[in-house]
Amino acid sequence: MIAGLHRLLQFFTHRMTLALRVAVLTTFAVALTLSGVSAIVFVIVQAEFESSLDESMLRRAEAAVDADLAEATIFQQLNPRLQQIADVQIFVVKGGTLFGDNTIDAQAGAFKGYHEIEVSIGQASQSLRTVRVQGTPYRVVAVQAGSGTALVMTQSMESVDHALNRLRIILLLTSTAGVALAGVAGWAVAANGLRPVRRLTAATEHVARTSDLTPIEVSGHDELARLTTSFNAMLQALDASQERQRQLVADAGHELRTPLTSLRTNIELIGQAADNTERSLSDDQRHEIMGDVRSQLEELTTLVGDLVELARDEPMRRDPEPLDFAEVVNQAVHRVRLRAQSIQLDVDLEPWMVFGEPQLLERAVTNLLDNATKWSPTDGTVHIRLRDGSLTVRDEGPGIEPTDLPHIFDRFYRASEARTLPGSGLGLSIVKRAADRHGGTVDVDSRPGEGTTFTVTLPDSRQP
Known part of the structure; x- marks a missing residue:
């Protein structure tokens, strides 16, 4: 399931901006956290309500057994008015038969099940369960009240149900507000925290557009500040590399000018001697010029080889x-x-x-x-x-x-x-x-x- 959620998030966020992606992921994480916390709180409160009600009803059921109210219930000697005042209803299961107030016999069948019968025949000392009668939840408690007899006490959980509904609404509203607040805070934090990244992006685009390698200002001491410092170091290294290239070209042009000028002069002399028979060169002069040409060519060859070697500005490969x-x-x-x-x-x-x-x-x-x-x-x-x-x-x-x-x-x-x-x-x-x-x-x-x-x-x- 987690892998599925991860793929779903990737699908919806791969086209978003980084700030929006951070805000969405933050909101999603907070939503999951609040949902889990709300569910845990609701389950704990619901269990606490039921536990408190069960303890109270068990004490009252034991007290009713001690007061022989089971016999009074069988013979319909228990005043129903008193039960309404106590907010409970008392029944007795004996011999598989349910005895209680005639005014609620149409509903009383829901309070006799195999749990209560097991208690009446001694297979269980007590039972606790919740049933719904005409949409109203009741907590049903059964305790032994003698041989083959179980006293059954019921109490409406309508007030508890209302309290849990109110708690559910409160948790839902609180979680919704928390998710909304997390979304706004996530967007604000992402937008503010990624400002150096946007500056780096703008600086990179500026470098690509204008070839201007001016470093950008560094603010703070966090990871983004370190990233900015590294970016500035890269700009400085790139500027130094370009400066070395420009210097290499300038120096190479200067060094190449001398042998090229000498070669041009010697070639012009040979050309003039070939065009004008009156200015012909002697054998010694021709040998001297050709020797000078060979020397200049060797110097050019060496210089070009050295330049090629030095221009290779990369690791050994x-x-x-x-x-x-x-x-x-x-x-x-x-x-x-x-x-x-x-x-x-x-x-x-x-x-x-x-x-x-x-x-x-x-x-x-x-x-x-x-x-x-x-x-x-x-x-x-x-x-x-x-x-x-x-x-x-x-x-x-x-x-x-x-x-x-x-x-x-x-x-x-x-x-x-x-x-x-x-x-x-x-x-x-x-x-x-x-x-x-x-x-x-x-x-x-x-x-x-x-x-x-x-x-x-x-x-x-x-x-x-």
Whole structure:
């Protein structure tokens, strides 16, 4: 039945507003509660009335037996007037026959049943029941009054019936008023309590319509206030993400402008030489221009790859797998050795199992090694160590100025000394992104004139 009521409520409330749904459900719950309480009160009061009447009638019936009123009733010596004054009627069942006042013999048959006969023959010590005679309820009590005899006392329950009817009306009116009051209070509470939700809804619609990410005011300290605070945090995160995207586009445009301008200049020179035979280029000039073009194309390729990698602002999803971090570092070392043959790479690695993306980790380690070899002097040494999940890359370069240290992992950030060197300023940003995506950290320790040490720490794949 409860499941049926639940489905019925869902059917009627699924198209309602949340405030109206709360008000309806509150009203329904209060209605059920008041109905149950009213039913319990009515049953208890009715039982109390019957219990009180039964005790009174049993005492009077026992007293009538002690006063030998049973014999007087049989011989019609009991004054009916006295019975009316006492608001009772007395009968006697003897030998299966009912004796009593002749004026009510037409009704008296209702007061003789198998309950009274059982009492008269000794199968029961007493009996209590309610019968209706011409629409009027009577309480019938029978007690033993000698061998084969039972005294039957009846009393009208009309006054009790009227009292219960009045109680029924009072409970009905009280419950109705309570349900109505609950409905009004539920609507008021829902409308007032859901005001922050409506504000959040309006703010969401405003964001979708205008892209304005201004946080909304937080009031109170309840769950809705926490929801508003979380919504504001989401707006701030979204605004920061958009700001990073705008900054990325602006910085990318700035970095792309230099190689594109150089490419355009070289292509225009080749075009002018092809159109004007008097301005033909020598073999050395053509080789120089083509070498410059290839260099700019390589720089563009690297820059575009770095931009694509940094633009992927999501968790690790590219088929992560268990792998040995030492093997990843070895592959990066082999690649860097081919293009930095004048730099010595001192490698000492211990196995360390991680769970991640081998391509991203190899690219991050390669960026670290490229950065170290770029700043190391000719015939210098880059020291590479892997111990307990911590990869350290230490060069013998000039070090990093303290003012530059807080910014070296920012996108496109390049120290003043690095402006003339190749690179886009994205390599260390990719290192930090790789560490973050694998649940690790990257730190730097550097002092001017003493070299720089980068430390990448990754968690063990066996850790929960």
